[in-house]
Amino acid sequence: MITKIPLSLAASALLLGSTLFAAETVDTVADISQELPLFDDIDLTITTGNQSSETIQNTTADVSVVTAAEIEESGDQTVAQAISRVAGITVTGNGGYGQPSSIFVRGQSAGNVLILLDGMRLNDPSTTDGRAMIENLMTDNIAQIEIVKGGSSSIWGGNAAAGVINIITKAPEKKGFSGSASLNGGSYTTKGANALLSYGGEKLTAQLFASYLDSDSYSALAPRDAENDAYTNKTAHLKLGYRLDDSNRIDAGYYWVDAKGNYDDAFSELLANDTYSHYTSKQENYYLRYRYSSENFESVN
Secondary structure, X not given: OOOOOOHHHHHHHHHHHHHHHHHXXXXXXXXXXXXXXXXXXXXXXXXXOOOOOEEOOOOOOEEEEEEHHHHHHHXXXXXXXXXXXXXXXXXXXXXXXXXXXEEEEOOEOHHHEEEEEOOEEOEOOOOOOOOEOHHHOEOOOEEEEEEEEOOOHHHHOOOOOOEEEEEEEOOXXXXXXXXXXXXXXXXXXXXXXXXXXXXXXXXXXXXXXXXXXXXXXXXXXXXXXXXXXXXXXXXEEEEEEEEXXXXXXXXXXXXXXXXXXXXXOHHHHHHOOOOOOEEEEEEEEEEEEEEEEOOOOEEEO
């Protein structure tokens, strides 16, 4: 049996319920506000604004930060995906994994955006405009991504006319040796694995990270099942740090990536097949950095 309630009675009950709910909500918010910390108390440290450590509240630059927790919650697999969620950033791509991608900050060209990995410059001078090949950057082992919007050439030099994006990897979180390994998989026959080995000491810190990703991926053609743009990515990253004393520290790093993939072009759309359109990308970057810091001064060379 279906019971019908007159409209006038239902409206009265709804109005009364809304009034009671509103009163209860106000009390709840008042109680919670006494317990939640203010944003100014959140100690989020950045290094990209002026090449020295400072809290995000104290920087004068327009900085956005994508944290490891946000990346994990969103499920983003590539740096391009994670960055595309930031206001003022436009990321273009031609399909799935490994497809040529470009980052535009405030409408300026990709060559005017400096891409860093732990302070290493990833912009490729062999490209026509000096852009970085971000399509091969995965989100594994990333601590946070710092994005400075606006001209930063006075601090970072060339390629920073539109802004700077610094991808910072995780540091050893425990004293002594620690490690982890994981396997993952997904649609388009995507499968991957990564392993991390870390050492944290009083003076020496070391970290070795390696990852592998293989996917049939999908095409930018319509329909997407016309053909697949297969992609394979092998990445290795080594970080070393040694603290000489409370003020002096030496850091070194090495980054290597070997990627292979297919891409789409005008002939791919015509033939619905691009098995001949493929690329191999190998990239190596390394750095050696000396850092001096005191209570009122910090210098990086």
